[in-house]
Amino acid sequence: MNKDMRPKQYLYWEQLMEHLHGDTSVFFSENFVYPRQLEIHLPGNHNKACLLGCSHCAGRYFQKDLGTWELDGLEILNKLKGKVPYHIYGGAYTEPILNPYFLTYLATTKRHGNHFGIHTSGIFLDEMENKFGFLTELNRISTDNIDYLSISLDAGSSKSWQKTKKGKEEWFDGIIEGLRKAVRIREKAGKGHAIRVCYLMFEGNESLEDIEKICTIVKDLKVDSLRFSIPFAHYNQDFDTIRRYKNKKERPYSKIFEERLEPFLSKSQNERPYIFYTGPEFTDIDKFSFNKCIYSYYQITFGADGYYYRCSTTATPTMKMCRLGKIDSDIEKFHQLMSKNMNNTWNANICFSKGARCNRMGLEINLAYQDLETKFDSFNGVDCVRATNLAALSKNSLSDWRMIEIESPGFLPDGL
Numbered sequence: 001m002n003k004d005m006r007p008k009q010y011l012y013w014e015q016l017m018e019h020l021h022g023d024t025s026v027f028f029s030e031n032f033v034y035p036r037q038l039e040i041h042l043p044g045n046h047n048k049a050c051l052l053g054c055s056h057c058a059g060r061y062f063q064k065d066l067g068t069w070e071l072d073g074l075e076i077l078n079k080l081k082g083k084v085p086y087h088i089y090g091g092a093y094t095e096p097i098l099n100p101y102f103l104t105y106l107a108t109t110k111r112h113g114n115h116f117g118i119h120t121s122g123i124f125l126d127e128m129e130n131k132f133g134f135l136t137e138l139n140r141i142s143t144d145n146i147d148y149l150s151i152s153l154d155a156g157s158s159k160s161w162q163k164t165k166k167g168k169e170e171w172f173d174g175i176i177e178g179l180r181k182a183v184r185i186r187e188k189a190g191k192g193h194a195i196r197v198c199y200l201m202f203e204g205n206e207s208l209e210d211i212e213k214i215c216t217i218v219k220d221l222k223v224d225s226l227r228f229s230i231p232f233a234h235y236n237q238d239f240d241t242i243r244r245y246k247n248k249k250e251r252p253y254s255k256i257f258e259e260r261l262e263p264f265l266s267k268s269q270n271e272r273p274y275i276f277y278t279g280p281e282f283t284d285i286d287k288f289s290f291n292k293c294i295y296s297y298y299q300i301t302f303g304a305d306g307y308y309y310r311c312s313t314t315a316t317p318t319m320k321m322c323r324l325g326k327i328d329s330d331i332e333k334f335h336q337l338m339s340k341n342m343n344n345t346w347n348a349n350i351c352f353s354k355g356a357r358c359n360r361m362g363l364e365i366n367l368a369y370q371d372l373e374t375k376f377d378s379f380n381g382v383d384c385v386r387a388t389n390l391a392a393l394s395k396n397s398l399s400d401w402r403m404i405e406i407e408s409p410g411f412l413p414d415g416l
């Protein structure tokens, strides 16, 4: 199952190129561009970052400070007036749904014509709908299925959910009911946000029984997708430890899980729900060979502790070296920080040496940029090669680059 079965929402380099209209000349140039998205880590309920205790939580070894910066953050969103098109609500160690400003943020995102993405455990969705019509309102303000609600479910039954997430066993049924309501509301409205389910597999929730159950549930609910994957090693660990995890867990388990999942996976991306698996190759520790970071063109993160960070996986006081500045309502300062984040002199090894590392998106984008730089160098720095087009940028081989010349004569120097 080595074929890349990811739907287009998971093709991050393409998304970045689409955002930049294929213009790679902006990287580290004088020209300021807004990143594609804001990653907004709302600070839980100010007392607790999250109510669950997932063993695979990426932020397990993070210091988990919670600030009270939401009003300043909202002012920044209002002052940006929609210039950063996607706002992703999730957390390095926080659960967005707990935050009292959550719906205000979502409404602000939509008020300025942007799209939201929500990453949540889904607990309380049903209750929030029953008490104050949260799901109905979420659907009403969403404009299309580019907006999305993604539930990290990680179980096929309440028993394995409880084991996996360390929450109350009955919360599982509440999540399923919340999903059911979200789909019904969308059906009734005839439009609305996408509804995705994610399932991290490991010992405890990986049985055939659990897999069968979750596949039956998502088909019955009629959500849009179900993604299986393996948890990556926790952040804030050195690369040798992560490599040991790769060899001991990721590689052997991936093989087993792939085989076990095979009969349940969708054969075509047109299927609904679309059921797919993403393997550990998308976070492979042995791919961190680059030193330039251009993830800053994709996103900037509002950390739960009240600081802007270079990226979402470093948004914790544990990774202070990735702090860009304090969140306040000053938009000029925010512009300066975004520029500071797009800096050629920042070396990705500063992150790697301190136990930080890129997420799937950052890894894909930084590798693609490294690839681009290598090609650029092999062309002896001919500037015209940088002014390439979107179609060509998603390709990899020299022959693809020759296609640019055929499609756009004059791009390449003689002889190439």
Ligand code: SF4
Pocket: 292, 293, 294, 295, 310, 311, 312, 313, 314, 322, 347, 348, 349, 351, 352, 356, 357, 358, 359, 362, 363
């Ligand atoms: S962890 Fe990766 S994406 Fe984040 S700032 Fe460091 S190099 Fe960039």
